[in-house]
Amino acid sequence: MNILILGTSSDLYGGSKILSIVAKILADNNHKPIVVLSETGELVDELNKLGVEVRIIRLGILRRKYFSIPGILNRINVTGKAWNVLSKLIDDEKIDILYSNTTGVLIGAFLAKRKKIKHIWHIHEIIAKPEIFTSVLSFLIEKYSHNIIVVSNAVKQHWEKHIRKQAITRIYNGIDTSIYGQNEGLLKEELNLNNNDFLIGMIGRVNHWKGQDYFIDIAKLILEQQPNVKFVIAGDAYPGNEHLVDKLVNRIENENLKKAIHYIGYRTDIPNILNSLDVFVLPSTCPDPFPTVILEAMASSKPVIATKHGGACEMIADNETGILIPYNNAQQSAGKILKLITNEKQLSEMGKLAKVRIETLFSLKMFTKSILNIINQTYDLK
Incomplete structure (x- = not known):
């Protein structure tokens, strides 16, 4: 046809x-x-x-x-x-x-x-x-x-x-999972981070509901308890909405977060970025229908943390392959993430189960x- x-x-x-x-x-x-x-x-x-x-x-x-x-x-x-x-x-x-x-x-x-x-x-x-x-x-x-x-x-x-x-x-x-999780990620080296730095990242369009600002709100609360954790935000805005990127970058700079939160813009080397992360977060403040990037993170054997609405609720097995967090409560979300990132065994097990889940269901x-x-x-x- x-x-x-x-x-x-x-x-x-x-x-x-x-x-x-x-x-x-x-x-x-x-x-x-x-x-x-x-x-x-x-x-x-x-x-x-x-x-x-x-x-x-x-x-x-x-x-x-x-x-x-x-x-x-x-x-x-x-x-x-x-x-x-x-x-x-x-x-x-x-x-x-x-x-x-x-x-x-x-x-x-x-x-x-x-x-x-x-x-x-x-x-x-x-x-x-x-x-x-x-x-x-x-x-x-x-x-x-x-x-x-x-x-x-x-x-x-x-x-x-x-x-x-x-x-x-x-x-x-x-998605074709064969290109994910195959090589060691190089993002920490690119950002001049130590290999043992714990890195939390998100990837997505910069817009009013993908949750970049919410990600920063959560990051600030995590940093109060774990000041050595690092964060990365990847993604750009639709043409004509570049002011949203400017606003995001200015916030990071004005709130003295540049050493902890790195904005890296639009990237095509998604497997490399995901391989470099310890945890992937998608903090959408409105229901995200079925975010492909969650599948990519699961294929990379990463625990996925996402807000509890939209397609993420079908993709993530809560407390098994990742965790679901509130979409409107940064304090609760940070608390859940803090419990997870201090449990190395649970992080590893969640990543393995995420890989199995994508091959089974998606x-x-x-x-x-x-x-x-x-x-x-x-x-x-x-």
Whole structure:
């Protein structure tokens, strides 16, 4: 089958990584995926390595910064320009299925309807506000999808409140675990830390809910009890939101935390970073649907500490492969982490069990089977 995949971003964060895995699965199983992205970036390089065809066409991706009258008009204008180009692409390549990756790309739903081809919507998000946007988006997903995939039960439960006439299929993301935990991490050397320094880290987009500020709040409380612990934050902001990075860096500097908390920006050497950590933390203050970086940390045999909501509750076996912490109480969170980091035996056991858990529940083999089943099922729909 010829499958057109529309993506929202050309970075290599969670949703984009899953897009590349889906494209590879399709290519490896005698399908022809064509990926359309709005700009060049690391994802394009990754897809090129895989031999997957990529087209650059601005798709009018929805982001929070466009939630205004001028922003919506801008998105309509960009989407209108993309319509004819994509329509011709569908005809020329004889596309059988259109696959929209995340809710940020809307044009695929309308195009699939107009061209009378099947449409799959792969939803990675939990969107609760603004409520009017959630309602409109739910209507579009229900009306313009032949199959709906969600990445966790948390995401499924959220959208089932709004989408009642369409079946929603939960497929846990799966990743290739072979590239994780293979080599010794070099980040401590890069940061001029001692090899025996205890290093706690987080990786994620810098935004209003990923929890970088909450991470710092927790770190400060840990440092009061364990002043020799070190912390690292990796990740950048979406273009146009660089001020959030400036705010983060300024806070670290203004609160005299530069010796303890290291901000290293956007990185592609995720296995190296994870191999360097003693503990991985994802302190999202809003529900994170199914963070791929938790899978990567588990594959690296690291205990994972995450806030107790969203997909993390399904990924982590609390007190076995990691711990779940409150998303709004830094004092309690710091206390839980302090108990863990002083127990070397428990840390080691949690890391081993995390590796087993990902291979058991979130394997690439299971993900591959589920994606191919959805593709075939969608194609066969009348």
